[in-house]
Amino acid sequence: MQTLGQTARQAASLLSKASTRQKNAALNAIAGQLRANETALLAANTRDVESGRNNALDAALLDRLELNTGRVAQMADGLQQIAGLADPVGEISDMNFRPSGIQVGKMRVPLGVIGIIYESRPNVTADAAALCLKSGNAVILRGGSEAIHSNLAIAKCIATGLEEAGLPAGCIQLINTTDRAAVGELIRLSGFVDIIIPRGGKGLIERISGEATIPVIKHLDGICHVYIDAQADPRKAIDVAYNAKARRYGICGAMETLLVNQAVAPEVLPELFKQYTKKGIELRVCERTQNLFSDNSGLITATEKDWQTEYLAAILSIKIVDDLDEAIAHINSWGSHHTDSIVTQDISAANRFMREVDSSSVMLNASTQFADGFEYGLGAEIGISTDKLHVRGPVGLEGLTCQKYVVVGDGHIRP
Amino acid sequence: MQTLGQTARQAASLLSKASTRQKNAALNAIAGQLRANETALLAANTRDVESGRNNALDAALLDRLELNTGRVAQMADGLQQIAGLADPVGEISDMNFRPSGIQVGKMRVPLGVIGIIYESRPNVTADAAALCLKSGNAVILRGGSEAIHSNLAIAKCIATGLEEAGLPAGCIQLINTTDRAAVGELIRLSGFVDIIIPRGGKGLIERISGEATIPVIKHLDGICHVYIDAQADPRKAIDVAYNAKARRYGICGAMETLLVNQAVAPEVLPELFKQYTKKGIELRVCERTQNLFSDNSGLITATEKDWQTEYLAAILSIKIVDDLDEAIAHINSWGSHHTDSIVTQDISAANRFMREVDSSSVMLNASTQFADGFEYGLGAEIGISTDKLHVRGPVGLEGLTCQKYVVVGDGHIRP
Numbered sequence: 056m057q058t059l060g061q062t063a064r065q066a067a068s069l070l071s072k073a074s075t076r077q078k079n080a081a082l083n084a085i086a087g088q089l090r091a092n093e094t095a096l097l098a099a100n101t102r103d104v105e106s107g108r109n110n111a112l113d114a115a116l117l118d119r120l121e122l123n124t125g126r127v128a129q130m131a132d133g134l135q136q137i138a139g140l141a142d143p144v145g146e147i148s149d150m151n152f153r154p155s156g157i158q159v160g161k162m163r164v165p166l167g168v169i170g171i172i173y174e175s176r177p178n179v180t181a182d183a184a185a186l187c188l189k190s191g192n193a194v195i196l197r198g199g200s201e202a203i204h205s206n207l208a209i210a211k212c213i214a215t216g217l218e219e220a221g222l223p224a225g226c227i228q229l230i231n232t233t234d235r236a237a238v239g240e241l242i243r244l245s246g247f248v249d250i251i252i253p254r255g256g257k258g259l260i261e262r263i264s265g266e267a268t269i270p271v272i273k274h275l276d277g278i279c280h281v282y283i284d285a286q287a288d289p290r291k292a293i294d295v296a297y298n299a300k301a302r303r304y305g306i307c308g309a310m311e312t313l314l315v316n317q318a319v320a321p322e323v324l325p326e327l328f329k330q331y332t333k334k335g336i337e338l339r340v341c342e343r344t345q346n347l348f349s350d351n352s353g354l355i356t357a358t359e360k361d362w363q364t365e366y367l368a369a370i371l372s373i374k375i376v377d378d379l380d381e382a383i384a385h386i387n388s389w390g391s392h393h394t395d396s397i398v399t400q401d402i403s404a405a406n407r408f409m410r411e412v413d414s415s416s417v418m419l420n421a422s423t424q425f426a427d428g429f430e431y432g433l434g435a436e437i438g439i440s441t442d443k444l445h446v447r448g449p450v451g452l453e454g455l456t457c458q459k460y461v462v463v464g465d466g467h468i469r470p
Numbered sequence: 471m472q473t474l475g476q477t478a479r480q481a482a483s484l485l486s487k488a489s490t491r492q493k494n495a496a497l498n499a500i501a502g503q504l505r506a507n508e509t510a511l512l513a514a515n516t517r518d519v520e521s522g523r524n525n526a527l528d529a530a531l532l533d534r535l536e537l538n539t540g541r542v543a544q545m546a547d548g549l550q551q552i553a554g555l556a557d558p559v560g561e562i563s564d565m566n567f568r569p570s571g572i573q574v575g576k577m578r579v580p581l582g583v584i585g586i587i588y589e590s591r592p593n594v595t596a597d598a599a600a601l602c603l604k605s606g607n608a609v610i611l612r613g614g615s616e617a618i619h620s621n622l623a624i625a626k627c628i629a630t631g632l633e634e635a636g637l638p639a640g641c642i643q644l645i646n647t648t649d650r651a652a653v654g655e656l657i658r659l660s661g662f663v664d665i666i667i668p669r670g671g672k673g674l675i676e677r678i679s680g681e682a683t684i685p686v687i688k689h690l691d692g693i694c695h696v697y698i699d700a701q702a703d704p705r706k707a708i709d710v711a712y713n714a715k716a717r718r719y720g721i722c723g724a725m726e727t728l729l730v731n732q733a734v735a736p737e738v739l740p741e742l743f744k745q746y747t748k749k750g751i752e753l754r755v756c757e758r759t760q761n762l763f764s765d766n767s768g769l770i771t772a773t774e775k776d777w778q779t780e781y782l783a784a785i786l787s788i789k790i791v792d793d794l795d796e797a798i799a800h801i802n803s804w805g806s807h808h809t810d811s812i813v814t815q816d817i818s819a820a821n822r823f824m825r826e827v828d829s830s831s832v833m834l835n836a837s838t839q840f841a842d843g844f845e846y847g848l849g850a851e852i853g854i855s856t857d858k859l860h861v862r863g864p865v866g867l868e869g870l871t872c873q874k875y876v877v878v879g880d881g882h883i884r885p
Binding site: 072162166167250288290297299387413417430444449459461463 | 665712840
């Protein structure tokens with residue numbers, strides 16, 4: 056691991072100076088390699104999937120593990136998309152003259168070496184590598200052991216692509232052992248690795264954060280809320296609340312709890328119930344919600360556990376609240392500081408919600424499912440940070456960089 | 471400590487919503503309290519200084535510990551200056567329409583609760599408290615045990631000032647015990663404290679960073695360089711290199727090593743030697759520098775240790791380098807990623823230096839002594855970060871905040 060770290064550190068130094076043209080050439084070359092080696096990739100993947108079946112992995116995990124022609128093409132497309140994004144490195148901003156006569160501004164530069172630890176999806180190998188490469192960072196990748204053959208095959212394409220573009224192989228290294236001790240070493244490689252980004256379930260992320268001696272950018276769970284305010288437009292409220300849950304269940308920006316102001320609950324909830332039920336969504340509701348319906352026999356009573364659960368499934372918890380204060384307090388205490396939305400026409404309520412809800416994204420009259428790097432204009436993302444330091448929300452190329460100060464004088468000395 | 475943490479967390483929630491007017495009122499009220507209670511402050515300080523003398527503290531430490539009429543006035547002035555700075559909280563930037571029709575931007579918000587651990591200077595109690603208050607963060611302060619009576623007296627003024635402005639005392643809390651175990655508890659108060667900022671010597675900062683389970687903003691040493699390039703203007707080179715060392719020795723932006731391109735060494739070094747020697751600065755030089763002078767009897771030979779030492783004193787190490795590459799490599803491997811400057815008229819050399827030197831501030835034709843929050847236009851600073859994550863360089867009000875995403879739609883749902 057020490058050797059891996061040293062190699063990465065050296066490569067990072069070269070990569071930080073690489074031109075945009077050269078980095079893009081590497082990204083396109085890797086994409087070409089993936090397309091050209093589809094047969095080999097699928098063969099390697101078949102080995103993983105078969106041993107996964109033999110080890111009785113569950114269906115969802117096997118699905119995440121599987122590659123096919125479409126998914127290989129998606130990986131290659133993803134690399135080319137990242138080649139098309141603007142290069143964040145070297146951008147100089149806020150350059151201003153100071154009273155002393157010096158000019159002071161900021162220059163965006165890579166972080167250095169990034170360690171990424173992820174689970175079964177082999178496409179992460181290509182996606183994460185591409186984001187790190189474009190942002191000028193060397194990366195050490197550690198994928199799930201169940202995807203080792205797929206990852207090695209992808210890594211081979213990456214190495215060839217880097218070579219074609221004249222960049223050192225040390226820019227993107229894959230840990231080629233499934234030994235779990237390697238993760239423990241990686242997250243303690245201070246001096247060689249600047250930041251660790253775990254991608255995967257809550258369990259993985261909590262374990263990594265607890266043990267790492269290197270700073271970690273965390274993406275914990277997404278317990279997202281929509282709050283329908285007393286002054287909400289009922290049509291927008293129903294559209295947003297339905298979309299936030301029903302568009303896709305399995306993404307971290309999916310709403311898990313719907314909060315409804317008591318004043319509008321009788322107006323919006325019956326229609327929403329109809330829509331959710333038609334879609335097959337299980338509803339777990341507070342007592343006041345139950346009392347709204349004369350026939351509440353099909354309704355499940357929500358418990359405290361529901362307010363703190365990320366279902367990622369066709370389940371929704373619903374609570375009627377007295378007012379905006381109760382909604383904000385509920386979100387800040389039970390939510391996960393990910394993405395929360397208010398539906399209202401009232402400017403004061405909107406302002407208070409946007410300011411006081413302590414989440415990485417706060418939204419007004421918009422579906423929480425918009426929480427996504429592409430939707431925000433950041434391009435591909437490596438995760439969504441629920442941390443407060445360094446970067447909050449979708450982590451794209453900019454989140455993988457930092458800014459140093461640049462000071463320009465003309466022989467200026469400080470009096 | 472747990473109770474302290476809970477109180478801070480509650481206060482932080484209130485403080486994050488406090489108006490600029492109210493925060494400024496508190497800062498001005500605290501300044502007024504400091505002025506009004508000068509006698510009590512000086513009496514408390516006398517107790518600390520006397521017990522410091524009895525415990526044989528060294529002169530430098532006793533000097534840092536001491537308050538007098540001027541220093542009390544400075545503290546009060548500092549608070550009023552911070553009241554005069556723009557409030558970073560709530561600032562919305564980069565608000566743009568996306569193709570989907572939603573608007574996406576960023577809002578600057580406080581971090582939450584900050585723990586500050588510092589050494590003997592009692593003025594840090596007021597300075598740090600003021601920066602945290604203005605940036606909307608609650609703070610838990612832990613000063614040096616030798617300054618406990620001074621700090622308690624200042625804390626009393628702070629509490630009264632907060633009360634006058636209608637803000638809870640929990641916004642600014644001082645740990646009122648000198649028990650060392652309290653520091654260990656503070657840096658592990660995850661869930662209550664969001665960030666730890668140690669202020670003081672390298673020993674303190676390394677100990678804190680090594681043991682904290684909460685993210686730490688580090689300011690390690692400032693081994694700053696000036697590199698005089700082959701294409702330097704000799705007049706600017708001499709001015710900048712003299713000022714960078716001689717203006718003040720004890721600040722972290724002071725130059726500790728001077729690198730000189732071989733091509734200009736014979737032109738600039740004799741004059742610089744004259745000036746440094748006249749000022750009483752001890753020179754530790756490489757062999758090539760010694761060979762420049764026929765009478766080199768007074769010159770001390772630099773060793774590897776000199777390249778990695780922050781003297782903070784009237785000592786300077788000097789090295790002649792072959793070229794820009796050697797200068798950049800020397801700075802990146804021996805420096806401390808704090809502040810480094812190139813003197814040159816050559817655009818290509820300047821561009822390479824600015825991009826490739828991996829320091830929190832890179833400078834062109836300017837003295838490293840400009841590395842300072844006020845000089846950069848950030849106002850008062852809580853330290854200078856040599857970290858890469860979250861904030862690099864002088865940490866002012868902005869460094870004590872983060873940005874969350876704000877998304878505004880009008881009933882927008884994601885297709």
